[in-house]
Structure formats: structure tokens, C-alpha cells
Amino acid sequence: MLRRILALTIKEFIGILKNKKSRMVLILPPIAQIIVFGYAATFDLKDVPVAIYNEDQGQISRDVIARFQGSRVFKVIGTMESDGQIAPVINLKKALIVLHFHRDFSRDILRGGSGNLQVILDGRNSNTALIALNYVHTIIADFNRAWAAENGRGRPPARLVVRSWFNRMLDSHWFIIPGIVALLTIVVTLEVTALSVAKEREAGTFDQLLVTPMTPFEILVGKSLPGLIIGLVEGSFIIFVTCFWFDIPLRGSLLVLYSGLFTFLLSAIGIGLMISSISLTQQQGLMGAFMFLVPAVVLSGFATPIANMPKLVQDFTLLNPMRYILVIVRSVFLQGAGFDLLWTQYVPMAIIGIVSLAIAGMLFKRRLY
Amino acid sequence: MTSLRNESSLSRMRLKGLIRKEVKQIIRDPSSIGIAFFLPVILLIIFGYGVSLDAEHVPLGLVIEHPGPEANEFMAGFQDSEYFDPIFYPSIQEAEKALIERKIMGIVWTRSDFARTLFSSSEAPIGVIVNGVDANQARIVEGYITGVWMKWLVSYARSHGLALKVPIRVKHRIWFNSAVRSRNFLVPGLIAVIMTLIGGMLTSMVVAREWERGTMEALLVTPVRVKEIILGKVIPYFFLGMGGMVLSVFIAIVVFHVPFRGSYLALGFASSLFMLTAIALGLIISTAAGSQFVAGQIAIVITFLPAFMLSGFVFDINSMPYPIQIITHIVAARYFVSILQSLFLAGNIWPIYIVNCLWLAGMAMVFFKIIRKKSHKRLI
Incomplete structure (x- = not known):
């Protein structure tokens, strides 16, 4: 079983990395985007x-x-x-x-x-x-x-002594850049997963895969691993840039951060594969990817707070894995939070991941239509 | 059939045939129609309701160490304010714990000697702690707290007969959006972001698909010109995209009550230019990628995030470092956001309108040049 999974994983990696253009798309944009967006994204004004x-x-x-x-x-x-x-x-x-x-x-x-x-x-x-x-x-x-x-005018009887915790200078880069870690990670993961099944369906090779001795579970694992590995590698790189290029303080532990990243990747991969196995063509897969990605980013609390949304939309964001990882990344970086404060964020992500992966696995054999 | 003698010019008949083929393909795969009409409507409605920078009902922890009429009167200001949902905590330790657990955004805290210092000659300190993780919100909350404090100062001075006149009083007027609804500028910005996506999604696959399925080879053996193939792709998707645009503007005005103060004609012209750049970008991706898989990957990476981050739709371009400001010039959405925000909120400001339209037209021309250069009528 392990050998079969390994073989499929290697095949997937070749499919993704063999093509030079595909390789470039996976590697260059995240590097360029963390730098450009890191500088661009600020609510602080100057000049x-x-x-x-x-x-x-x-x-x-x-x-x-x-x-x-x-x-x-x-x-x-x-x-x-x-x-x-x-x-x-x-x-x-x-x-x-x-x-x-x-x-x-x-x-x-x-x-x-x-x-x-x-x-x-x-x-x-x-x-x-x-x-x-x-x-x-x-x-x-x-x-x-x-x-x-x-000039000896009367002083006010009381004054405000304001302190801001976790970000003394209220530099909004500290808020946005850890968020970019989550943002770029989800984009890369979707890139790898959202088209992977649809591509094979369109080419007809997915049916061939189904008639091999591989079980849907093995196919699921084999299709998930590349996304997980690429997501972890690129996520680590972005975390590295956040710490050492942008000097955002990492006050919590790496273990807490990576547990979050891992759970988040599971949920993102699950959703990506689910989209991919529903789609009949790559065009539909792409549309599905955007249908998920864009609301997931805009309604995540990345730029505009969830607390400002109407109640109904707030409830809707509970289905959004981005919402949880943003809290984890920001709390670990700025607040140094541990599992005790954050476990309520891991659980929903894990549930989203397991449910979506299961649906994706079931859809391999039985399609919706 | 058109004769070979007339090779360099466009043939209306061939073009018509290509367009008819493309339209049939669009109608038969429901995803294109979905992208053009349903997606903008759904996205705009979700985002229009969901995206707001106006903090209301901010959970705020209040701690009164020693209750008394003075402290109570001061804290009453927060209970009356529409911006806050105050929660009282018996001690500062408990309030701080709630702040760490993200239950409250900030703390206002009067010490046990508040009343005594108030009547002495020194200023009584009022402790304010804000959760700085979200720096932007923290600053807004700080502003609201300061507002409550200033209101209290005025009424305190009046009731105690103090002559408390501040040297400079600021009176502000915010033009174009006096109620300071963030939705009024976010919704026009969202239209630009959404239409970037729609354009990219509609066309990023269409050329790669023909190569992948081998239908391009079938086209190659016909007398069709490269120009005609390109136009045959642009024209149907242009109208499809413009349909989505009309719907988006309609929703912005009717559902979200964003005021529209400019001319519809100007809006239509600018939208057409923008739609051309969005579609052209999709076609470049499609032509350059070679396969649908790569085209899809590129589309995910280079359409949405740059439009979201670098268009000035939430993050102010003027405040970015200079090199980044230069980079924003290659993001077409930037010009369209500027045009839309002016047309919706300020009206026809022609100098801004014309400059941005020129940029869009220039980009469209460059894009089509690239497509023309990259397209070829031969097997690789």
C-alpha cells in the first residue's frame, strides 16, 4: 500500500514539476508576492x-x-x-x-x-x-x-494613558504580513490541488487510475501529499521571510505555528481536491478554485475584521479555514499564544479538512453527475 | 469562401463563423455563463454585506476600581456610545485576561483614587489598553475612546463651572462620503477586483484548451487568419464580461445604495477599456501557458491577489514605498478603482478620468501586441 501511494505521489510531483512553466509558477510568484505585498499592505499613512x-x-x-x-x-x-x-x-x-x-x-x-x-x-x-x-x-x-x-491655561481634569499591547507602535505591517503567510499558502495549495483531478478526468487518465488496484483512499493520500509538501515548504519560506526580512517578532513557539499550518493545509487540500473531483473540465476546476479562494480571502479577516460583518455573514465565515489560521498565525507571532488559547481554532479546521477530504475521496468513484 | 488573394484583410464571414462557434461553446458549457453572470452577483452581494472597516459594537472592557459618581459618570459615556458594547469587569486582571483571550478589543480603567485626583491639581490618569494585534482597528477604537473622553471633558467642565477652553478646535468635513461609510468606496473597488477575475477566468483557458484538445490544429488548416482567431475569442467574451459589469453596477446602486454621481456614458467607456485589458490578460496567460493546467495556475496567481492588494482598493497606494508604487502601475485594476471611486462618489472629474483611461488604453494596446506576437499559426 505504501509503495503504491509513493508511486502515485512521485507521479504527481513529476506532473507538477516536469513542466518548466508550471515549476516557475509555483516558485517565483510566492517569492515576489511576499516581498511586494509585505511592503504594499499597510493601513499606516505616510506623505x-x-x-x-x-x-x-x-x-x-x-x-x-x-x-x-x-x-x-x-x-x-x-x-x-x-x-x-x-x-x-x-x-x-x-x-x-x-x-x-x-x-x-x-x-x-x-x-x-x-x-x-x-x-x-x-x-x-x-x-x-x-x-x-x-x-x-x-x-x-x-x-x-x-x-x-x-500659557497657563487650565489643564483638563483627567487624561487618557493609552497603551497598546502586542504591537506597541501600532504598526499595521505587523498585522498584515503574518496574514500573508496564510494568504500565499492557500493560493499555492489550491494551485497544486484544484486542477489535479480535473486535469486527469479531462485527459481520461483518471479512469485508468480507478481501475488499478489502488483504493480511493490511496489515491486520496497520493493526491494530497504533493500539496502538503509543497505547502509546507513554501509556507516555511514565507515564515522565514516574515521573521528575518520584515523583522516581525515571532513570540510563540514554532510547534504551535506549524500545527496550525499543517491543519490548515489539510483543510485547504481537502477543499481543493473536492473542487477538483466535482469538476468535469479544468475550466470548471478553475472556476471552483476562484469561487472558494476569493470569498475565503475577502471574508477571512485578512484586511477587514470579521467582527464588522453582519451576523449572517459572520456565521458563514465559520466554514472558512482562512479565518482560523489567521487568528493562529497572528496570535503566535504577536501575542506568543499557545495551544491553551488557540485550540478552538484548530478543531474547526481539522473538521473541515477531514470532511472535505472524505467527500473528495467518495467523489472519485461516484461523481455528482 | 474568401479567396486567397485577400489574405491580409479580415473576412467578416470567417470571423462570424468563429464567433458563432465560440458562442455555442459558451452556451454548452454552463461554467462560462456562470462565471460571467452569477459569479459577480454572488461575490458582490456577499462582499458588499461582509466587507466593512466601520467598527461598531466593539466589545470593550470597563473596570471601575472604586465606584463613585465621578467614575460612573465617565463610564456612562461608553454605555451611551453606539460604537461600544461595554462589559464590566471587577478587576483589571480579569479584564486583561479577557483581552488576551480576544473577548474584548480594549480596556478602559479608572483607578481607586480617580475621584480624589480629579479634584486635586494634577490630572487623573485613565488607563486605556488596546489589543494591538489588529493595528488598524486598534487605532480606530482608540479614536472612539478619545471621542468619548472629550465629550465627557466638555460636560464635566460645564457642570463644575470650569473655564476649559481648548486653544484649537478641529472641525472636519469629509467630502464625497460625509457619513464615512466604508462600503461606499469598498463596493466600487470590489467591482474592479471581481471584474479582473471574471475577465481572467473567462479567457485564460480558451486558447490553451484548443491546443490541448487538438482543435487548434483543425483551425490551422483552414484559411482563418491569426487576427481572426484572436478577435473571434475577444468579441464574445467581451460582451459576456460587460453583461456581468452591468449587473455589478446595478447591484452597487440598487442593493447597496452607493451614490453614483458621474455619467453612465463615461462609466460605460471606461468599463469597456478595462474589460479589454482583463480579457487580454487572460488571453496572454492562455497563449503563453500552452496547457490548461499551467494556464489555470497562472490565472490563480496573477489575477486575484495583485488586484486585491495593489489596486488601492483597500490599501492606500500613496503610502506604499516608492518602488512598490511603480509596480502598481502594471495592475490594470488600479486605474479602474480610481475611475470607479471618482465616478461613484465625486462625479465626472475629467483630468483623473482621462489620465486613467489613457493608462488603460495603453495597457490594452500593449497586451494585444503581445498576444499578436505570441500567437502563431503553426505547430510547435
Whole structure:
């Protein structure tokens, strides 16, 4: 039995790696993508273009502008002289933010009142706008504190002392890059598995395989192993890059991480093979792969949190193995979590894996249609 | 039959025949129709409901070490806020444990001496801990907490007769999306991502399939020109893809109530250009791959993820490092996302529209040049 499985595994590997193009597709894109996406994927802003409309003649507005010029987040791209210039600058995306200081800005503050700073933001990407607005609030709050202290204004009776755990600087790379480990691993696994049965069905060689002494179970194992091995190798490479190129701290144990990766690969392979054995043609296999991959990524919590989804969609994501592996990878990397905190994530993935593998095995002989 | 003398020009009859053959093939394999019409609808509806960056009902742990009117009044702000679902914990240790177990996103904590320090000359510290694993959400939650705190400051100052005037007051206006619904920009972005997939899926197999099944060899012995084969593939899938596009826009406007402020004509033109690049990309994959297996692999790798990560649909392109910004220029979805977000939310901003359309047109031309060069009418 082992020899038969081994023979089939070797045959599968040859099928995947013999073709030079196929080999390249498996190796090059993950390397390129972990690097490119690792740098690209961030919610932190830098060089946000700011335009200044200053009607104030006083010193305070100039001090505030200097703070914006000194910030790494903002880049002051110019000043304007009239109301009418605001709309074109925002519309054409020359600036994301316009800071408008009113005529009496400095005078109001010096008189003991409040000066109004009008902030106009381009809301076409409202997330970017909100984050930028938060940065503006931070700069102004710092300024207010410093100014109140220097000029003997009353201090607020209480202040917030904010600490953020696990990611002190709130660098969103730390959140996204461990997620890319899961993202690229599932893509590679689907690449290997989703077309593997469909290809043989279309060529007619799958029927030949079925009339050999191999049992469906052996075929299942033989078809799964290449995906598992390739997934583990590429997953390890991506984890390596995450740790040593992007310097994301790995605070938990490798055992916890790899148990997660292994369970995740089982579920991904199961789903990939299930798609493949339902499909009659490779075109259908490809469509099935996308039908699974795209929702699995978009509704995984990779970029937008599951907690923000409506209840119904949240329940639907319970079927998504990506959802669990993302929690595991992020918790192990940033939080140093162990099995005690994470076992609730392993179990559903293992169930998804076993059920889908079983269905795939059954579909080898009996097709749905 | 068209005579051989007329070899260099296109024959309408041959083209018609090829298109008719392709259309029959599309109709007979239900997967193409499924890809073009059902997939965009299903994906857009799931994502439109599912994808949101607006945090609401954030579970927040509150700890009052020494209950008193001052601390209670401060905490009441969180209970009234629509953003939070507060949970009280008797001690900071228990709250921290809940934070580690991901039951709550953050903790707000007043110490036992809160009331005393409040009335003394120093500032009373209010402890805030956020779970930084999801840095973006943590920052948003921090912003909401600060909002509650500022509201409390104002009412506290008023009720205690304090003259508490901040030097600078920020008044903001967010144009184009004043309610700050993230769905309004995510749904147009999703259309671009989904249509990239549809285009790629529709065409990435079609040339490789003919080579694999040997039907290409049958075509080779006919007087059909390479150009006609390419056009015969592009035209039917173009209309199929545009059908999906129309449905997507319809859903965005009718189901998700995303405002559409631009012109439909401009939208139609830009969509056509984009659809051409998406289909051309699929054809390049199909021609270059040689086999359906490899074509499928390439399609999985290079259509979805780049459109998802590098199009500016969630991650802001301006904030990427400069070399990565350059790379984003080869992702057609980037231009289409920009066009869609402007057309939907801001209206016809012609300079943005024209620049992005030119990029799309340029890409389409380059893609078709590549296809023309890679296609040949001979056995390998």
C-alpha cells in the first residue's frame, strides 16, 4: 500500500514539476508576492498631501503648520489664496487634506477663546480619510497641551494613558504580513490541488487510475501529499521571510505555528481536491478554485475584521479555514499564544479538512453527475 | 469562401463563423455563463454585506476600581456610545485576561483614587489598553475612546463651572462620503477586483484548451487568419464580461445604495477599456501557458491577489514605498478603482478620468501586441 501511494505521489510531483512553466509558477510568484505585498499592505499613512489655506496673520497658525511640516505622516504640498481653490485641489487628488485657518484664528486663541481649524478631507477612500483625521487630531492635541502648559491655561481634569499591547507602535505591517503567510499558502495549495483531478478526468487518465488496484483512499493520500509538501515548504519560506526580512517578532513557539499550518493545509487540500473531483473540465476546476479562494480571502479577516460583518455573514465565515489560521498565525507571532488559547481554532479546521477530504475521496468513484 | 488573394484583410464571414462557434461553446458549457453572470452577483452581494472597516459594537472592557459618581459618570459615556458594547469587569486582571483571550478589543480603567485626583491639581490618569494585534482597528477604537473622553471633558467642565477652553478646535468635513461609510468606496473597488477575475477566468483557458484538445490544429488548416482567431475569442467574451459589469453596477446602486454621481456614458467607456485589458490578460496567460493546467495556475496567481492588494482598493497606494508604487502601475485594476471611486462618489472629474483611461488604453494596446506576437499559426 505504501509503495503504491509513493508511486502515485512521485507521479504527481513529476506532473507538477516536469513542466518548466508550471515549476516557475509555483516558485517565483510566492517569492515576489511576499516581498511586494509585505511592503504594499499597510493601513499606516505616510506623505499624506496637505494643502494649506491660511487667512490668519498671526503666529499660532504658522506654529501649527510647522508641526505638520515636521511630521512624517504629512507632506505640505502648497498653499492657496481663496475658497475657490479648495474644490479643484481635493477633486483632482492633489491633496487629501486642506487645512483652513480662519482670519481670526490666532486672535481668538490669544483672547482666551478657541481658534477654529477647519479640516476638509477627500472621503473617496473613507478609511484613509479617517486615519488621516486621527493623525490631525493627534497633532492638534499635542499642540493644545503644549500651548496650554506654556500659557497657563487650565489643564483638563483627567487624561487618557493609552497603551497598546502586542504591537506597541501600532504598526499595521505587523498585522498584515503574518496574514500573508496564510494568504500565499492557500493560493499555492489550491494551485497544486484544484486542477489535479480535473486535469486527469479531462485527459481520461483518471479512469485508468480507478481501475488499478489502488483504493480511493490511496489515491486520496497520493493526491494530497504533493500539496502538503509543497505547502509546507513554501509556507516555511514565507515564515522565514516574515521573521528575518520584515523583522516581525515571532513570540510563540514554532510547534504551535506549524500545527496550525499543517491543519490548515489539510483543510485547504481537502477543499481543493473536492473542487477538483466535482469538476468535469479544468475550466470548471478553475472556476471552483476562484469561487472558494476569493470569498475565503475577502471574508477571512485578512484586511477587514470579521467582527464588522453582519451576523449572517459572520456565521458563514465559520466554514472558512482562512479565518482560523489567521487568528493562529497572528496570535503566535504577536501575542506568543499557545495551544491553551488557540485550540478552538484548530478543531474547526481539522473538521473541515477531514470532511472535505472524505467527500473528495467518495467523489472519485461516484461523481455528482 | 474568401479567396486567397485577400489574405491580409479580415473576412467578416470567417470571423462570424468563429464567433458563432465560440458562442455555442459558451452556451454548452454552463461554467462560462456562470462565471460571467452569477459569479459577480454572488461575490458582490456577499462582499458588499461582509466587507466593512466601520467598527461598531466593539466589545470593550470597563473596570471601575472604586465606584463613585465621578467614575460612573465617565463610564456612562461608553454605555451611551453606539460604537461600544461595554462589559464590566471587577478587576483589571480579569479584564486583561479577557483581552488576551480576544473577548474584548480594549480596556478602559479608572483607578481607586480617580475621584480624589480629579479634584486635586494634577490630572487623573485613565488607563486605556488596546489589543494591538489588529493595528488598524486598534487605532480606530482608540479614536472612539478619545471621542468619548472629550465629550465627557466638555460636560464635566460645564457642570463644575470650569473655564476649559481648548486653544484649537478641529472641525472636519469629509467630502464625497460625509457619513464615512466604508462600503461606499469598498463596493466600487470590489467591482474592479471581481471584474479582473471574471475577465481572467473567462479567457485564460480558451486558447490553451484548443491546443490541448487538438482543435487548434483543425483551425490551422483552414484559411482563418491569426487576427481572426484572436478577435473571434475577444468579441464574445467581451460582451459576456460587460453583461456581468452591468449587473455589478446595478447591484452597487440598487442593493447597496452607493451614490453614483458621474455619467453612465463615461462609466460605460471606461468599463469597456478595462474589460479589454482583463480579457487580454487572460488571453496572454492562455497563449503563453500552452496547457490548461499551467494556464489555470497562472490565472490563480496573477489575477486575484495583485488586484486585491495593489489596486488601492483597500490599501492606500500613496503610502506604499516608492518602488512598490511603480509596480502598481502594471495592475490594470488600479486605474479602474480610481475611475470607479471618482465616478461613484465625486462625479465626472475629467483630468483623473482621462489620465486613467489613457493608462488603460495603453495597457490594452500593449497586451494585444503581445498576444499578436505570441500567437502563431503553426505547430510547435
